[in-house]
Amino acid sequence: MVDRKEYDVLVIGGGPAGLAAALSASGTGARVGLIEREECLGGILKQCVHDGFGLVRFGQMLSGPEYARRFIDLVEGSDIAVHLETFVHAARRLASAGGGYVLECVSRDEGVFEAYAPALVLATGCRERSDRQVFIHGDRPAGVLTAGLAQHLVNIEGVLPGRRAVILGSGDIGLIMARRLTLEGMEVEGVYELKAEPSGLSRNLQQCLSDFGIPLHLLMTVVEIHGKRRVEAVTAARVDLRGSVIAGSERLVECDTLVLSVGLIPENELALSLGLGLDPSTKGPKVDQGGGAGEGIFVCGNALHVNDLVDYVSESGEAAGRDAAGHALSIGAAGGTAAPGRRVAVKAGPGFLYAVPQFIDLSRPGPAVIYFRVNSTLREGARVSLSAAGETLLGKRYPALRPPEMERLEIDPGRVPEGCDSLWLELERKEADLG
Amino acid sequence: MKLDKLRSALRKRFGDGVEAREDRGSIVLEGQLPSWEARLEAGSRAVGAGSRGVVNDIVADDCAWAASERLDSPRDPGRDEGEKGLEGLSFDVAVIGGGVVGCAVARELAKWRVSTILLEKEEDVAFHASSRNDGMIHDGFAARPGSLKAKFNILGNRLWEALAWELGIEFRRPGSIVLFRNAATQALYPAFAARAAMNHVDGWEYWSPRRVRAEEPNVCDGQHGAFFLPSAGVISPYRATVALAESAVMNGVRVELGTCVKGFEKEGDRIARVRTDRGDFRASVVVNAAGNWADVVASFADDRFFSLHQRRGTDMILDSQAGGLQRHIMAMPSIMQAKSTTKGGGLVTTVEGNILVGPTATELPGRESYATSTSELRTLERHFRINRRLLPSMAITYFAGVRACTWEEDFIIERSRRVANLVHAAGIQSPGLASAPAIAEEVARISLDVLCATMKVSPNASFVAVRDAPLELRRLSLEERAKAVSRNPSYGRIVCRCEEVSEGEIRDAMKSPLPVRSLDAVKRRARPGMGRCHGGFCTPRVMEIVADELGIGIDEVTKKGPGSRIAVGMTKSGLGEGFRG
């Protein structure tokens, strides 16, 4: 038999979401185990050497490592048990009374062991979409890499991926890498974006492209890669508003590197293996305001939906950690069962990409945060309201709304009227943005 | 007579652009045609007009580059240049080509006391067709009765199970369900059965629609039952090729990677010396297992009695999460395909637990052109109809391979009629993987026959058939895994999260009997980067291990040998600024 370690809360993933979750769970007195497969804590922040982290939370522009350090220091000063270079190979739910979860872990230093806790926090982050997933054809040479991989090579390994790069996708990581590669002496031929508007934050467009004179080609994409051993060129082409390539618009762009920043997907293998269904619009599990996905599983950070700001990631981690600890301790107190509270669904009306959480548990104290994204740019801004059974509970004006930028609303669950089973998020736009 | 008929047919169809002549039994086509399609048509028409093969030297205007493709080993400029390690050596047998066929031949020869060298121009074995296929060990039903394909396929299918066991690689027989899509195809059952009998296929059955549904609950509605072939198997083609090569090396075969055969020196009707880019050496027998270059290699000996055309095949790989949705290999040919000899592709369950969708079969120039295209993928979409729960969005990647086809569409496995010590294993298109063990036995037998004339050949009493399989941690029980990790902690450090590959497994692969020099070579052995994230996460970690094992800088690590470095140098500081613990 392999060794079994027991905790109240097990957190999988040591990025900002997992760090915050572990800290807040531990703060309530729960025994917390934090499992991270890499050699140190910090998640994706380890490689984000640019600054732009922590503005909301700390009112400061920190670099990724600096932001992570603040949490890691707290974790190191706590009694959270950190298992580094430990990989969760499988997770299973115990059928016995009280349930709980057993994780099969593989670790360099601790060997193979099992870990048990009544509550599980999934903070596994996200992964990048690859060239195959956006169906770029042609050859398969060296020199095609995702932006996150390029970032890792440059910022962690200290190697330069090429001499002349084309960047596909105007997401933040792509923009940041355009600047980083330029600073390292590479030539960035341009950033190509399929859509009619860029998907990165406005500040990154200015600071990473305009300031360096790097062209942004909207409504263009890369359709083919050339070069047998190393990239020699790519074919770029114009697309129409539906994303279809306009015949005859193809042109050859010489380069030795193609960097892809074409989207992130929540990492949810464990959630799926535990039988959680996914929300097709977020690609993450459906949860309540504490990240609760049911039966003692809590999900936070990029594993839940892809966030643009780390500050919100930490916030969602804290909520999940608190509720996970609450669940674990109440099971202990109630002798094996945690009564679920009354839940109402949160539904995003027309104009939204999605809203998270998908449910609000009305028995939970304190305000619930609802994060949302709109599906098109509203330059004139809009009023967003939350209503229940035709009655508006609250409304807030936003000066501008863009799909890449996540926004938040807070609601007091106590204000939800009796007998209603769903809350509607609604958008009132300005005339200029209609049509 | 036949030649005259061919000439007039060609003239009628193509005017004066094309000429046909006979050369020692082969039909040689020359001239110029506007398109690749026209060239193909001319080549097919010439089949049967001579007593030997068709040699199609027509240049197509729209693909003129195809006539000047060069046979070469990739080299980093300035590195290893002028190294002539093979100069002046001599061997009993030289095998050209480190695909599944060449490697199987080399291992077969290792059972005898003969000195064998295997030459592969790339930095690893299984670089070309042998790592770019469906991994199916066909049942032998689809091959044309009486063909060499049919003969060697059936024999190979029977050999693979025991061979895979010896090599320590996984082999499974999921069986193949050929669905009848309507009453008309269902009516072909007796014809199917007759053909299976003619090919000596090992077992077949009619499955009622209900039986099909019971075996494969996700099968499409409206099927009319199926022709079931229980002997169809699957294997990992690159693992098989690597294992064959390793086993050959362990038993004394010399494998030289990164070595290209550039010509032969003949003495009378024999090859005296083999010329390579790393020196010239003597060989008593030469085996041509050069895949898509086999006709060029034959020409080095003035024995080009056939030529090859390339049929590209594209496959889609579905996420392993889809793997559980189907147990058997499944296909649903249209009535046209059912009557013809092409297999038309389908859904193949792999040993790794993925599903392969494909392959396509498209005539395109390029002996080593593996570009995929949207139109190729589109032709694969129809296979998704077979299984109601499979979706194109489950694809994690796709790849292409190139089949080396003679114009007669059959294998050539014979001793050269013009060169006394040359043996051809050419035109080994699908089902070449399935047939490889049987082809190897035949080629080894012929080679030994040739050798026997000049030397005494005896069995190699110290031949070790069983190769120790490398550890695969994810397949162990928790307890076994715990033991392995406590013995070697690097088995506990997971480097590839999608396929769950540990550092220890990668280090093991790099210490194997064959040199492993690139990320793709590591991938072929231990699978890091083969999963849904395509190495986005593990690439730097695998690079570190490869650099460490080879004693080179991390910026020198390549994806697939010379000319394919991942990085071009260090950053300005040469240091990572993020933190890594």
Ligand SMILES: Cc1cc2nc3c(=O)[nH]c(=O)nc-3n(C[C@H](O)[C@H](O)[C@H](O)COP(=O)(O)OP(=O)(O)OC[C@H]3O[C@@H](n4cnc5c(N)ncnc54)[C@H](O)[C@@H]3O)c2cc1C
């Ligand atoms: C390249 C990039 C640039 C960004 N730039 C900014 C910016 O400028 N400003 C800003 O505010 N935000 C930025 N963000 C957004 C923000 O930093 C991320 O959203 C945030 O880091 C996500 O945190 P996370 O904890 O959910 O995920 P991650 O940081 O990805 O952490 C997940 C952790 O879980 C571990 N893990 C996963 N699966 C397992 C398992 N099975 N077993 C053990 N461990 C596991 C992983 O190793 C990883 O350490 C950026 C994001 C990226 C990707």
Ligand SMILES: Cc1cc2nc3c(=O)[nH]c(=O)nc-3n(C[C@H](O)[C@H](O)[C@H](O)COP(=O)(O)OP(=O)(O)OC[C@H]3O[C@@H](n4cnc5c(N)ncnc54)[C@H](O)[C@@H]3O)c2cc1C
């Ligand atoms: C898409 C696709 C799917 C397929 N599916 C199946 C299947 O499911 N089942 C099946 O049985 N078959 C299948 N096949 C066919 C199978 O892949 C081939 O028949 C088989 O791999 C051929 O092996 P080979 O050793 O002859 O050729 P290769 O693997 O191409 O090896 C030949 C080697 O010779 C080397 N070489 C050439 N010239 C020289 C030289 N002058 N000097 C040194 N080295 C040289 C090349 O570099 C190459 O590595 C498929 C093929 C394709 C393309």
